[in-house]
Amino acid sequence: MRILVVDDDPLILKMVAATLSRAGYEVLTARDGKEALMRVDSIQPDLVILDVMMPEMDGYEVCRRLRSKPSTANIPIMMLTATGTLESKIAGYEAGSDDYMVKPFEPVELEARVRALLRRRAAPPEAMAAKPEMTSRVIAVFSLRGGMGVSTVATNLAAGLARIWNVPTVLVDMVFTCGQCALMLNLPLRNTWANLTRIPFTDRIIPIHEVDATMVNQALLSHPCGVHVLAAPPTPMQGEEIDAERVTLVLTLLRQQHQYVVLDLPHDFRDTTLAALDAAQQIVYLMAPDIASVHAASRALEVFDELGYARSKIFLILNWTFQSHGLPRKDIEAALRHPIDVVIPFASEPLVDAINTGVPPVIKPSEEPLTVLFEDLAFILSKEEHKSRPPDAPTAVWKRVWRRQQKRQLQK
Numbered sequence: 001m002r003i004l005v006v007d008d009d010p011l012i013l014k015m016v017a018a019t020l021s022r023a024g025y026e027v028l029t030a031r032d033g034k035e036a037l038m039r040v041d042s043i044q045p046d047l048v049i050l051d052v053m054m055p056e057m058d059g060y061e062v063c064r065r066l067r068s069k070p071s072t073a074n075i076p077i078m079m080l081t082a083t084g085t086l087e088s089k090i091a092g093y094e095a096g097s098d099d100y101m102v103k104p105f106e107p108v109e110l111e112a113r114v115r116a117l118l119r120r121r122a123a124p125p126e127a128m129a130a131k132p133e134m135t136s137r138v139i140a141v142f143s144l145r146g147g148m149g150v151s152t153v154a155t156n157l158a159a160g161l162a163r164i165w166n167v168p169t170v171l172v173d174m175v176f177t178c179g180q181c182a183l184m185l186n187l188p189l190r191n192t193w194a195n196l197t198r199i200p201f202t203d204r205i206i207p208i209h210e211v212d213a214t215m216v217n218q219a220l221l222s223h224p225c226g227v228h229v230l231a232a233p234p235t236p237m238q239g240e241e242i243d244a245e246r247v248t249l250v251l252t253l254l255r256q257q258h259q260y261v262v263l264d265l266p267h268d269f270r271d272t273t274l275a276a277l278d279a280a281q282q283i284v285y286l287m288a289p290d291i292a293s294v295h296a297a298s299r300a301l302e303v304f305d306e307l308g309y310a311r312s313k314i315f316l317i318l319n320w321t322f323q324s325h326g327l328p329r330k331d332i333e334a335a336l337r338h339p340i341d342v343v344i345p346f347a348s349e350p351l352v353d354a355i356n357t358g359v360p361p362v363i364k365p366s367e368e369p370l371t372v373l374f375e376d377l378a379f380i381l382s383k384e385e386h387k388s389r390p391p392d393a394p395t396a397v398w399k400r401v402w403r404r405q406q407k408r409q410l411q412k
Ligand SMILES: Nc1ncnc2c1ncn2[C@@H]1O[C@H](COP(=O)(O)OP(=O)(O)OP(=O)(O)O)[C@@H](O)[C@H]1O
Pocket: 143, 145, 146, 147, 148, 149, 150, 151, 152, 153, 175, 267, 319, 320, 321, 322, 344, 345, 346, 347, 348, 349, 351, 352, 355
């Protein structure tokens, strides 16, 4: 993806270029509007970032001219301005820009917005768009901060869903650099995401059009509890080879074969992560009751708003990863202006045991507190059509979850 950045301020130019190059984009720059208009046809950018205040020709004028030329009329344009006034915003949109950022800005926000603009523009390949995505439900488990229990919740959620409903369910490890899902389920890394990227022991990257449902199914691991796992590649280098396009395709193919797709996501807004967040109907966001986690959650909610996600898509979990002195739930909810849906109590011993043995609590036959908690969580996050009536062939796990639900209803 190629981005043209136009600004007369060399410092801003440098900062924007550095941020976007780091994010993997090819960045070209122009120092004024005239230069930009002269070079735009030869550069053929996928996106233009325009400063508003420039000598000679301002950003609005450059934007209008780009819009009036057929060859550049459809390029996404983002405006950068020093004033965040309503008038300047409206002037920008009237000139034909698609988005707008006020200087100074945070590089992460610039990156997220650029990605959103580019994504909105990229039409999905026909084959992907045409397939009815039946009734599969994609649940992304996410946090902007590490160590919040994302992998723990994703693993227990996926195994719980498979055990309650006995329907095809897949856990997808999106932590490409060092995923833990297979480890948490004690599965050997016989197949991984790497099967969908490169022919083993060769230099040959598998072209994306060769990736199909059969290949995806062959890349899955199976756990005795019924859940399938698409494990992270064995080395971080192999992880680097997976791009957002491949993620979107693989998730689409998985959705055709699975009723539930649970994603264990890394703590970033890279384009592979965004592709997964976009594909999800529900984002389970995890945070601990401390200031740093609340701050990260607040930033994440802001980005979700900017991405246009409905607030109902976000399911907030407060996870007590430490024992005491946490912030009160009410204060966190007030700070975030978002309700906390579920609280996980501090439970270090059973969780350390679970990781060391590769047996997540939700798989245990006994009704231990964590088993109950994760089973109920899986039920809450299930599809409405599943929750609303007893299944044709109820599983033992469904029966006990249902019994608990009924009991709770009675107590209300
Ligand atoms: N409620 C809890 N009580 C005690 N310890 C917890 C709790 N939840 C998670 N942990 C522990 O915190 C650690 C991190 O959990 P986990 O790996 O699930 O989080 P993560 O967000 O996926 O982390 P990473 O950033 O490594 O991907 C693990 O050792 C886990 O056992």
